[in-house]
Amino acid sequence: MRLFQSVNKWIEERTGLEAAVAPVLGHQVPRSTASWWYVFGSATLALFVLQVATGICLALVYVPSADKAYESLLYLNYVAPLGWFLRAVHFWGSNAMVAVMTLHMIQVFLFGAHKYPREMTWVAGVFLFLCTLGMAFTGQILRWDQDAYWGLGIAASIAARAPVIGETVVHVLLGGPIIAGRTLTRFFAVHVFLVPGILIALVGLHLWLVLRLGINEWPMPGRLVDRQTYRQRYEEEVHQDGVPFFPTAARKDMVAAGVVMLVVVLCAGVFGPYGPQGVPDPTLIDTAPKPDFYFLALFALFALLPPWTETTLLLIGPPLAIAVLFLVPFVAGTGEKSWKRRPVAVLSVLLIVLIVTTLAWLGVIVPWSPRMQAWSAAPTPVQYVRGRTPLQLQGALVLQNKQCRNCHSIDGEGGKRGPALDGVATRMTSDQLVRQVLQGGGNMPAYGKNLSPAEVNALVAFMETLRSADERPARAAVTPRPPVR
Amino acid sequence: MCPDHDAPPASPASRRGFLFKLGVGLNVLGAALVGIPVIGYIFAPARRLGGQSWIKLGSVDAYPAGQTRLASYENPYRVEWDGASSKVACWVRRIEGNQFQVFAVNCAHLGCPVRWFPQSKLFMCPCHGGVYYEDGSRASGPPPRGLYEYEYEVRNGQLWVRGGQLPTLAGPV
Numbered sequence: 001m002r003l004f005q006s007v008n009k010w011i012e013e014r015t016g017l018e019a020a021v022a023p024v025l026g027h028q029v030p031r032s033t034a035s036w037w038y039v040f041g042s043a044t045l046a047l048f049v050l051q052v053a054t055g056i057c058l059a060l061v062y063v064p065s066a067d068k069a070y071e072s073l074l075y076l077n078y079v080a081p082l083g084w085f086l087r088a089v090h091f092w093g094s095n096a097m098v099a100v101m102t103l104h105m106i107q108v109f110l111f112g113a114h115k116y117p118r119e120m121t122w123v124a125g126v127f128l129f130l131c132t133l134g135m136a137f138t139g140q141i142l143r144w145d146q147d148a149y150w151g152l153g154i155a156a157s158i159a160a161r162a163p164v165i166g167e168t169v170v171h172v173l174l175g176g177p178i179i180a181g182r183t184l185t186r187f188f189a190v191h192v193f194l195v196p197g198i199l200i201a202l203v204g205l206h207l208w209l210v211l212r213l214g215i216n217e218w219p220m221p222g223r224l225v226d227r228q229t230y231r232q233r234y235e236e237e238v239h240q241d242g243v244p245f246f247p248t249a250a251r252k253d254m255v256a257a258g259v260v261m262l263v264v265v266l267c268a269g270v271f272g273p274y275g276p277q278g279v280p281d282p283t284l285i286d287t288a289p290k291p292d293f294y295f296l297a298l299f300a301l302f303a304l305l306p307p308w309t310e311t312t313l314l315l316i317g318p319p320l321a322i323a324v325l326f327l328v329p330f331v332a333g334t335g336e337k338s339w340k341r342r343p344v345a346v347l348s349v350l351l352i353v354l355i356v357t358t359l360a361w362l363g364v365i366v367p368w369s370p371r372m373q374a375w376s377a378a379p380t381p382v383q384y385v386r387g388r389t390p391l392q393l394q395g396a397l398v399l400q401n402k403q404c405r406n407c408h409s410i411d412g413e414g415g416k417r418g419p420a421l422d423g424v425a426t427r428m429t430s431d432q433l434v435r436q437v438l439q440g441g442g443n444m445p446a447y448g449k450n451l452s453p454a455e456v457n458a459l460v461a462f463m464e465t466l467r468s469a470d471e472r473p474a475r476a477a478v479t480p481r482p483p484v485r
Numbered sequence: 486m487c488p489d490h491d492a493p494p495a496s497p498a499s500r501r502g503f504l505f506k507l508g509v510g511l512n513v514l515g516a517a518l519v520g521i522p523v524i525g526y527i528f529a530p531a532r533r534l535g536g537q538s539w540i541k542l543g544s545v546d547a548y549p550a551g552q553t554r555l556a557s558y559e560n561p562y563r564v565e566w567d568g569a570s571s572k573v574a575c576w577v578r579r580i581e582g583n584q585f586q587v588f589a590v591n592c593a594h595l596g597c598p599v600r601w602f603p604q605s606k607l608f609m610c611p612c613h614g615g616v617y618y619e620d621g622s623r624a625s626g627p628p629p630r631g632l633y634e635y636e637y638e639v640r641n642g643q644l645w646v647r648g649g650q651l652p653t654l655a656g657p658v
Contacts, residue, residue, distance in 0.1 A: 065566040065568075066566055066567050066568045066569075066570045066571075067566050067567065067568025067569070067570075068566070068568070149570065150596070150597055150598065153591060153595070153596035153597065153651065154595045154596055154597070154612075156596060156651055156653055157591075157594070157595040157596035157653050157654070158595065159653075160653030160654045160655035160656065161654055161655070162655070166653070166654070166655030166656075167533075167653070167655040167656040168531045170651065170653055170655060170656065171530040171531055171533060171534070171650075172527075172528060172530050172531050174530065174651065175530050176530050176534055176562065177530075177533065177534060177536075177560070177562055177649055177650035177651065178560050178562070178570075178571065178573065178649075178650060178651045179570060179651060180560065180563060180564070180567040180570040180571045181563070181564045181565075181566045181567040181568070181570065181571070182530070182564065183570075184570075279569070280568075280569065280570055281569040281570075281572065282557075282569070282570060282572050282573060282574055282590075282598075283555070283557040283569075283572050283573075283574040285555070285574055285590055285598035285599075285600060286600070287598065287611070288597075288611035288612065289597055289611075289612065302594075302595060302613060302627070303612075303613040303614070303627065305627075307627045307628075307629055310627070310629070311629075368613055368614050369611055369612060369613065369614055370609050370610075370611065370614050372600060372609065372611050375602075375604075401604050401605075402604055402605040403602045403604060403605045403607065403609070404605075406602075406609060407614070415614075417614045440624065440625060443614075443625050443626060444625055445607055445616045445618065445624030445625045446624065447605065449606070449618075450605055450606040450607070450619075
């Protein structure tokens with residue numbers, strides 16, 4: 001113990017680190033900020049440290065070369081001791097970082113922490129948020145599997161919609177004319193050097209601003225932010241009812257950071273690493289690429305937007321959303337801080353959260369994607385062939401063989417792109433069915449050229465049986481006759 | 486060695502001024518020289534590296550008339566470590582004789598790979614459900630246009646296509 005003290009004294013005499021850091025750690029903060037609501041920022045920082053640590057270890061093994069990346073991931077998963085665990089922690093840590101950072105953002109917004117004088121803290125935070133999403137996307141690319149390859153194709157297709165510079169942007173993004181070796185090294189450099197460097201600088205700025213301006217006090221309804229008086233009142237509050245950040249306020253931060261980290265470790269241990277999925281060979285086209293969860297909402301939006309609005313909304317939407325985020329503290333920089341008196345703020349948060357989670361959920365169940373194997377994998381249910389005439393049975397075969405079920409389900413099996421065909425006979429007459437099959441329309445291709453008249457006959461004969469016994473078949477609408485006197 | 490107080494009384498200001506300017510100048514020069522490759526490395530791909538070239542898809546006999554088959558080629562603009570990723574797949578439709586249509590596999594909506602179903606003579610995209618007819622024209626779904634089509638030529642019984650970049654709305658093949 002004596003030895004430890006003397007070593008410590010020796011180092012302190014020469015570095016002065018303790019003298020420099022202790023007042024920073026122990027600086028006074030309002031007692032109200034020692035709350036469980038204020039733990040998300042430090043938890044995000046803890047996750048960032050976790051990502052850096054696991055990322056460095058992964059980079060020791062990962063080969064950022066298009067012909068070897070996939071193998072090195074398999075090596076990590078199955079050969080390198082605990083390589084699977086490192087990959088899993090990095091994957092679940094990235095998910096957790098996006099999630100906890102989002103919670104942090106929502107919390108500071110609802111607590112009015114973006115208002116005077118902390119506008120720049122918010123701005124730095126928005127940059128941090130964007131950089132983190134950038135890390136999430138580039139990290140997904142380093143997984144160099146089919147999802148990464150086709151995900152890049154999607155990113156390129158979006159970028160290409162920019163007027164005039166579209167093609168140039170695509171080439172700069174991909175590092176060449178196609179998705180290949182140069183693309184991977186480019187994304188590796190961005191993911192491992194460029195964005196982390198920016199992130200570390202921004203974290204420094206963000207923390208410096210928190211220290212300089214103090215942690216946002218618990219907002220009291222009716223206590224308005226005024227540029228003339230705010231800082232003085234904050235100083236008074238800290239002076240009268242302050243506690244040292246460390247250890248008083250930091251205790252809850254430490255617990256939260258520990259819990260979040262253990263949850264990540266638990267997820268990593270239980271669920272393991274994610275991917276890599278199929279080998280990144282562009283000639284293997286039997287694949288249905290899907291983004292990681294943070295981009296599912298965007299993925300869903302592309303399916304649901306009417307095609308003619310797509311390019312405009314793609315080009316205007318994201319920059320507009322980002323601009324709004326940046327402008328929040330400048331539009332609403334003073335006044336009421338408490339969420340209890342900011343209905344618009346609360347409703348906006350609720351609306352955005354609802355929209356994003358709904359879209360993400362749709363992105364999970366993808367009702368708009370055809371089920372490419374349904375036509376050959378999902379059998380016609382027995383109750384739909386029992387007691388049918390030979391013509392109708394031929395029709396059932398046509399329905400199966402012409403891939404109808406890739407988009408239309410029967411008895412719950414098949415695609416959800418088009419309407420389910422159970423009960424179609426109650427909705428459409430045989431004439432209407434013939435017309436729909438031949439001409440298509442309403443998101444259905446026209447089968448006119450691809451079906452013989454006999455096939456159409458059989459198909460419609462079968463579809464006319466698709467109703468339950470107690471339902472009446474559809475009838476053509478007729479002009480009502482005037483009542484006979 | 487040569488501390489400031491050795492200098493004559495009039496000169497330190499001008500000498501310090503000169504040294505300051507020299508310092509700024511040398512650093513600007515250095516930054517400019519290093520900046521050329523730095524900017525170049527980041528933005529070089531903007532110059533459309535590689536460009537379009539004619540690529541052989543093999544003998545026309547590999548493609549029976551009236552059928553559509555998956556073919557693939559090596560992108561000519563490649564590096565040693567591309568692995569499989571420099572391979573590009575395309576759909577070759579032989580109408581009859583030397584009449585062909587060669588389509589990129591990439592959906593015109595967001596670039597996912599479309600699949601050919603010979604039974605219904607349709608291309609279907611697994612991502613957002615875009616559908617195309619056998620001649621590549623748009624049938625339904627979100628794609629804003631038909632499939633991207635390669636320019637092709639038949640020379641000495643070999644099928645050639647002109648390609649070399651990922652087809653997008655901004656730069657079709």
